[in-house]
Amino acid sequence: MSDGKLNCALSEISIPEPPGAEERGRQIVAAAFTERTSGRSELRGALAPKTSERRSRRPLPRLALGLSLAALLAVLLLSPAGAAVRDWVDDTFTASAPRPEPTLARIPGGGKLLVQAGEGPWVVRPDGSRRLLGDYEEASWSPHGLFIAATKGRTLSAVEPGGTPHWSITAQARVAVPRWSPSGERIAYRSGFDLRVIAGDGTEDHLVAGSTAAGTPPAARISPAYVAPAWSPDGKDVLAYVTGTGRLRIINSETGTPLAAAPALRRITWMGWADGGRKILEASPGKLRLRPVLPAGHPSRPALGKARLLPLPPKASVNDAALAPQRSLVAASITYWKQHGTYSEVVVFRPDGSQGLLRVPGSLGQVEWSPDGRRLLVAWPGASQWLFLPLDGGRGRAVANITRAFSPGREPTSFPRVEGWCC
Amino acid sequence: MRVESGAEEERLVREAQGGCSAAMAQLYSLHWRGAYRAAYLVAHDAAAAEDIAQDGFLAAVDALDRFDRRRPFRPWLHRIVVNRALDWARREALRRRVDGAESVFEPLPPPEEIGGEMIAALKELPAEQRAVVVLRHLLEYTPGEIASMLDLPRGTVNSRLRRGLDRLRETAEAEQLAEGRR
Numbered sequence: 078m079s080d081g082k083l084n085c086a087l088s089e090i091s092i093p094e095p096p097g098a099e100e101r102g103r104q105i106v107a108a109a110f111t112e113r114t115s116g117r118s119e120l121r122g123a124l125a126p127k128t129s130e131r132r133s134r135r136p137l138p139r140l141a142l143g144l145s146l147a148a149l150l151a152v153l154l155l156s157p158a159g160a161a162v163r164d165w166v167d168d169t170f171t172a173s174a175p176r177p178e179p180t181l182a183r184i185p186g187g188g189k190l191l192v193q194a195g196e197g198p199w200v201v202r203p204d205g206s207r208r209l210l211g212d213y214e215e216a217s218w219s220p221h222g223l224f225i226a227a228t229k230g231r232t233l234s235a236v237e238p239g240g241t242p243h244w245s246i247t248a249q250a251r252v253a254v255p256r257w258s259p260s261g262e263r264i265a266y267r268s269g270f271d272l273r274v275i276a277g278d279g280t281e282d283h284l285v286a287g288s289t290a291a292g293t294p295p296a297a298r299i300s301p302a303y304v305a306p307a308w309s310p311d312g313k314d315v316l317a318y319v320t321g322t323g324r325l326r327i328i329n330s331e332t333g334t335p336l337a338a339a340p341a342l343r344r345i346t347w348m349g350w351a352d353g354g355r356k357i358l359e360a361s362p363g364k365l366r367l368r369p370v371l372p373a374g375h376p377s378r379p380a381l382g383k384a385r386l387l388p389l390p391p392k393a394s395v396n397d398a399a400l401a402p403q404r405s406l407v408a409a410s411i412t413y414w415k416q417h418g419t420y421s422e423v424v425v426f427r428p429d430g431s432q433g434l435l436r437v438p439g440s441l442g443q444v445e446w447s448p449d450g451r452r453l454l455v456a457w458p459g460a461s462q463w464l465f466l467p468l469d470g471g472r473g474r475a476v477a478n479i480t481r482a483f484s485p486g487r488e489p490t491s492f493p494r495v496e497g498w499c500c
Numbered sequence: 501m502r503v504e505s506g507a508e509e510e511r512l513v514r515e516a517q518g519g520c521s522a523a524m525a526q527l528y529s530l531h532w533r534g535a536y537r538a539a540y541l542v543a544h545d546a547a548a549a550e551d552i553a554q555d556g557f558l559a560a561v562d563a564l565d566r567f568d569r570r571r572p573f574r575p576w577l578h579r580i581v582v583n584r585a586l587d588w589a590r591r592e593a594l595r596r597r598v599d600g601a602e603s604v605f606e607p608l609p610p611p612e613e614i615g616g617e618m619i620a621a622l623k624e625l626p627a628e629q630r631a632v633v634v635l636r637h638l639l640e641y642t643p644g645e646i647a648s649m650l651d652l653p654r655g656t657v658n659s660r661l662r663r664g665l666d667r668l669r670e671t672a673e674a675e676q677l678a679e680g681r682r
Contacts, residue, residue, distance in 0.1 A: 103525070106558065110561050
């Protein structure tokens with residue numbers, strides 16, 4: 078067969094298309110586009126007069142540029158929201174990076190860590206001893222640390238911290254982001270494009286939001302990005318997740334019934350329930366946002382209120398954020414450019430303002446609260462260290478050689494990730 | 501609606517960057533079928549192709565502000581879609597190897613449409629060869645453009661193309677032979 082005939086045969090291929098696929102996609106893309114445009118116009122509205130014309134690419138005259146910068150600085154320093162931003166200009170820190178200890182001999186403040194490294198998840202006991210749980214891809218603690226939900230391929234397992242499997246199920250597609258409910262009675266997880274919930278004993282597995290193929294309406298599908306679902310901390314069957322159309326959706330985890338929805342933060346990477354279930358914290362690479370969850374007259378039908386951004390330094394990128402257990406505190410690790418260098422900070426947001434805990438040159442990574450909410454574990458991948466910072470301003474501790482500690486006898490590949498610090 | 505020229509498409513991209521939803525809707529109408537077709541031919545799964553094409557458009561919407569509108573929109577979108585479809589196909593192949601699982605999605609209907617044998621033959625190719633053949637012979641990109649889209653050396657593109665076409669040709673000739681016997 079000649080190239081020409083082959084080409085002709087290839088070009089004649091007729092392709093099956095699911096009914097309504099184009100229209101479903103149109104709605105999703107239109108919703109995402111509207112969300113992007115509205116987010117951008119909010120930003121424009123805050124900083125510059127509204128105009129229907131696009132800004133000219135011609136460079137601004139120097140005087141106009143100077144006046145704009147002065148005006149912007151005045152807005153930042155004098156407005157109520159800017160008062161918090163001003164703190165970033167002359168900030169003080171309660172701690173400097175402590176001198177590192179060479180090995181992890183104990184966990185400051187106690188508790189057990191679940192750490193994901195190249196070979197799989199590790200359980201670290203309070204005395205610093207560690208054990209590889211098995212060949213799993215992801216893991217997360219049950220609320221009291223009695224079990225670990227672990228995934229590998231299409232398998233979801235509940236494993237004891239010593240490594241003994243309790244139960245396993247095989248899903249229809251690759252399993253990811255398992256999360257235990259606060260009562261320990263349910264695990265929400267993702268399987269392919271489906272969001273599912275299973276009982277803590279491995280029974281009653283059911284779909285709560287599916288893919289297009291499963292007949293879920295486009296607006297309710299889970300986001301293609303792997304933003305983990307989050308359980309309401311009040312013990313009710315209430316679950317939040319992000320849809321493919323960029324909406325934050327709250328549902329009843331047993332029935333899948335929608336309870337409330339609002340636009341999610343653009344490029345959202347993480348979310349969690351804050352303040353005892355009264356707020357939802359969203360994080361994206363450039364923003365942190367709190368959205369109130371209102372009772373709306375009936376506890377089982379919450380509504381979402383107006384979202385508020387947490388103040389960050391200009392152009393700061395958010396490396397990670399975490400909510401303190403039982404307390405309305407948010408810790409964040411951020412990185413920004415200042416005085417010809419890149420710096421990272423650990424910041425704790427309180428209801429009455431923010432507190433800088435630490436600033437180091439370079440990039441910090443993950444933040445994780447201790448179970449008692451009194452200290453933070455901060456990852457410093459560039460220095461291969463974990464920093465343990467107390468909130469009360471006491472002396473912090475640092476542990477070096479973290480990458481190597483979780484790659485015994487082999488070349489380290491990446492910095493380990495803390496999946497949880499448990500009780 | 502057809503875009504008569506690159507200038508027209510440039511105008512649509514410019515207006516979409518400015519926030520015009522009608523322009524974005526036109527870009528979607530123009531490019532949905534091509535994006536779905538590319539995703540399907542690499543992934544060989546209708547539901548996955550729908551999700552991949554949607555994800556491609558969502559990624560394009562997200563990156564619209566950074567898009568250089570002097571460049572054509574179609575290859576930019578196809579680059580996103582084909583790479584995602586390749587990732588999906590690799591994951592599926594790995595999953596099947598590991599646990600011999602059935603597809604997550606509904607199986608394809610038997611190939612009765614025009615070119616059904618060719619679809620089946622394409623499906624037998626490794627995902628990397630399939631992507632190159634689809635980009636070259638169905639979406640009509642040059643080997644240089646494909647090399648840039650898939651971040652591969654041009655020689656690798658040419659060799660994958662040749663190997664893929666040789667296997668397709670063998671399949672097509674075997675089909676013709678069987679047809680003659682019937």
